[in-house]
Amino acid sequence: MQAEAQKASLEVSPLNNDGNVSIKVCGDWILDTKLPDRKELWNQLPSEATATLDFDFSSLGKWDTGLVVFLLGCIEESVRRGVQINQKQFPDGVRKLIDLSQAVPEKQTGRTEEPTSFLQTLGHNTREVLEGVNTFLAFTGEVTMGFARIFGKNKVFRPIDFITILYQCSAAALPIVGLISLLSGLTMAFVGAVQLQKFGAEIFVADLVGLAMVREMGALMAAIVMTGRTGASFAAQLGNMRVSEEIDALETMGIRPIDFLVVPRLIALILVMPLLCMYANVVGIIGGYLVGVLMLDMSTHQYITQTFKAMSLNDLFSGEIKSIFFGMVVAASGCFYGIHCGQSSAAVGRAVTRSVVTGITFIIVVDAVFAVIFHILGI
Amino acid sequence: MILGNRQIKVDGLEMAYGSFVVMRNLDFTVEGGKVTVIMGGSGCGKSTLLRHMIGLLEPSKGSIKFGDFDFTAADESTRDSMKQSFGVLYQGGALWSSMTLEENVALPLQTYTQLSSSEIREIVEFKLSLVGLSGFSQFFPGAISGGMRKRAALARAIALDPKYLFFDEPSAGLDPVSSQRLDDLILQLRDTLGATIVVVSHELASIFSIADHAVYLDAETRTMTDQGRPSDLLEKSPHPGVREFLSRGKTNG
Numbered sequence: 100m101q102a103e104a105q106k107a108s109l110e111v112s113p114l115n116n117d118g119n120v121s122i123k124v125c126g127d128w129i130l131d132t133k134l135p136d137r138k139e140l141w142n143q144l145p146s147e148a149t150a151t152l153d154f155d156f157s158s159l160g161k162w163d164t165g166l167v168v169f170l171l172g173c174i175e176e177s178v179r180r181g182v183q184i185n186q187k188q189f190p191d192g193v194r195k196l197i198d199l200s201q202a203v204p205e206k207q208t209g210r211t212e213e214p215t216s217f218l219q220t221l222g223h224n225t226r227e228v229l230e231g232v233n234t235f236l237a238f239t240g241e242v243t244m245g246f247a248r249i250f251g252k253n254k255v256f257r258p259i260d261f262i263t264i265l266y267q268c269s270a271a272a273l274p275i276v277g278l279i280s281l282l283s284g285l286t287m288a289f290v291g292a293v294q295l296q297k298f299g300a301e302i303f304v305a306d307l308v309g310l311a312m313v314r315e316m317g318a319l320m321a322a323i324v325m326t327g328r329t330g331a332s333f334a335a336q337l338g339n340m341r342v343s344e345e346i347d348a349l350e351t352m353g354i355r356p357i358d359f360l361v362v363p364r365l366i367a368l369i370l371v372m373p374l375l376c377m378y379a380n381v382v383g384i385i386g387g388y389l390v391g392v393l394m395l396d397m398s399t400h401q402y403i404t405q406t407f408k409a410m411s412l413n414d415l416f417s418g419e420i421k422s423i424f425f426g427m428v429v430a431a432s433g434c435f436y437g438i439h440c441g442q443s444s445a446a447v448g449r450a451v452t453r454s455v456v457t458g459i460t461f462i463i464v465v466d467a468v469f470a471v472i473f474h475i476l477g478i
Numbered sequence: 479m480i481l482g483n484r485q486i487k488v489d490g491l492e493m494a495y496g497s498f499v500v501m502r503n504l505d506f507t508v509e510g511g512k513v514t515v516i517m518g519g520s521g522c523g524k525s526t527l528l529r530h531m532i533g534l535l536e537p538s539k540g541s542i543k544f545g546d547f548d549f550t551a552a553d554e555s556t557r558d559s560m561k562q563s564f565g566v567l568y569q570g571g572a573l574w575s576s577m578t579l580e581e582n583v584a585l586p587l588q589t590y591t592q593l594s595s596s597e598i599r600e601i602v603e604f605k606l607s608l609v610g611l612s613g614f615s616q617f618f619p620g621a622i623s624g625g626m627r628k629r630a631a632l633a634r635a636i637a638l639d640p641k642y643l644f645f646d647e648p649s650a651g652l653d654p655v656s657s658q659r660l661d662d663l664i665l666q667l668r669d670t671l672g673a674t675i676v677v678v679s680h681e682l683a684s685i686f687s688i689a690d691h692a693v694y695l696d697a698e699t700r701t702m703t704d705q706g707r708p709s710d711l712l713e714k715s716p717h718p719g720v721r722e723f724l725s726r727g728k729t730n731g
């Protein structure tokens with residue numbers, strides 16, 4: 100049977116002639132019960148005159164770290180106030196623990212956290228951004244050199260790794276890319292149909308879906324899915340390799356991590372993205388076709404002819420070209436943050452987040468740039 | 479070949495992470511073909527020193543010379559070719575997790591030699607048997623124990639018969655018998671390959687059995703306080719910290 104826990108409390112006796120205050124420690128001092136507040140104790144003391152504190156532990160029940168930490172705090176505070184604490188009366192176990200915790204003097208680590216002003220923070224952050232840009236440019240240069248080196252004689256290229264990567268970012272990605280594209284095709288057709296029906300122009304749903312998919316949505320959808328899927332996995336994988344010193348092990352073996360890890364991933368995505376984009380186009384158009392046939396009563400032949408009539412080769416080409424660049428963006432942002440990951444698992448998490456955010460941002464930026472270029476070229 | 483003699487000379491080295499100086503004024507020589515142990519309390523900067531010696535970190539001051547060759551001042555491609563003569567065992571093993579043990583040990587061989595794949599397989603099998611892992615060549619690093627990972631990493635480190643070997647706490651996490659075997663292996667590598675070996679360790683038993691020379695890094699003063707044969711250091715080092723370390727703190731009373 101367990102005895103009811105006694106509430107922890109302190110009884111402070113009045114000051115005696117020697118400037119001595121005796122404090123009676125009563126009850127059970129267990130961590131997860133409510134312990135008396137240290138500040139209150141100091142407030143209760145007859146202020147200036149106190150010279151020594153005597154603790155009386157005769158009514159102490161059970162105790163654990165709660166009591167030790169309390170007493171340590173008292174000792175620290177007493178040093179600050181120039182009050183003596185008589186440690187002789189501490190229970191044996193408590194005294195040993197306290198001795199142990201004070202046996203190794205605190206080391207001067209040389210690290211100081213100085214309070215920073217707003218301007219300092221601003222300057223610091225600006226420098227960090229500039230350094231980031233600098234590392235990214237260096238990374239781009241390294242990767243370009245890496246590309247050149249795979250044709251040189253000192254190449255480090257493991258076909259089996261390349262095939263695994265290729266599989267991970269192609270066949271394994273088909274279901275999710277397909278699903279997203281099908282849904283976007285369906286949605287577009289559905290929304291378009293409701294509007295076009297008002298004018299009796301349902302047939303143009305085929306144009307709408309076909310053009311939108313091929314010029315924009317196919318490449319964009321595939322790229323965004325791949326950022327979240329493959330880009331993130333690159334960042335996590337390389338980040339983990341950084342944490343477990345695997346990348347250092349490559350470096351000290353004279354194998355460049357860029358050549359060994361980044362270049363194959365980049366090549367894989369550059370090869371795969373146009374194909375994924377094509378696949379997304381087809382599936383998206385099938386989505387539109389389902390709406391056309393099931394909801395708008397078009398015939399299969401009608402829908403397909405209309406789709407082909409709407410599109411030119413230029414449209415197809417513009418989407419495909421973009422997807423190659425999207426592939427580069429996805430692989431580069433994943434690998435960049437992975438390679439430059441910090442040394443902890445928290446850093447891997449940050450690397451993944453950054454790679455996805457940066458990847459998607461740059462995809463949109465690249466898309467906009469191409470919109471302008473294609474407009475100027477009249478494609 | 480650039481490597482006439484195989485000594486490593488650390489000259490006025492200062493190591494820092496940003497503005498935080500880990501160690502300064504390090505001056506010592508690692509004799510060629512000898513085992514030198516770097517010792518010191520936890521967190522004093524032993525791994526950091528090792529990372530400087532293998533070129534993963536740049537010193538903020540001073541230099542490291544391999545033979546007559548200034549490693550810190552060399553350009554990157556020279557350093558890369560230099561690194562082929564290094565074998566490194568990391569504190570955590572750092573095996574490439576997407577490859578089997580066989581592939582891990584084989585990669586340096588594939589990269590730097592013209593050997594046929596059957597020859598490479600034989601060498602790999604031999605190196606794995608040296609560390610007592612002959613049956614495990616098809617295992618992935620994730621599927622073996624921590625101590626085994628460490629031994630496999632050692633097999634990878636010695637794949638190319640390196641001239642310089644760097645071990646970061648090789649026997650941490652090993653049972654006494656494996657740890658003893660590892661010490662024997664280290665001595666054999668010294669004698670058969672004539673390798674220059676730098677070991678970070680705080681296992682006293684292995685320090686006394688393998689070290690030809692020991693360097694003590696002191697966290698308090700942030701520099702090397704003493705160096706010499708471990709048994710001499712234990713007896714007559716003028717620094718109580720060194721004697722205390724080598725006698726498990728017993729001189730302290």
Ligand SMILES: Nc1ncnc2c1ncn2[C@@H]1O[C@H](COP(=O)(O)OP(=O)(O)OP(=O)(O)O)[C@@H](O)[C@H]1O
Binds near residue numbers: 520521524569
């Ligand atoms: N990446 C880093 N950034 C900043 N400081 C670091 C970094 N890595 C290590 N340090 C600091 O440098 C000091 C030395 O670390 P190091 O890993 O070299 O210690 P160690 O002697 O190898 O310790 P152990 O015996 O426990 O392995 C420590 O104070 C550590 O906090």
Ligand SMILES: [Mg+2]
Binds near residue numbers: 526646
């Ligand atoms: Mg270490």
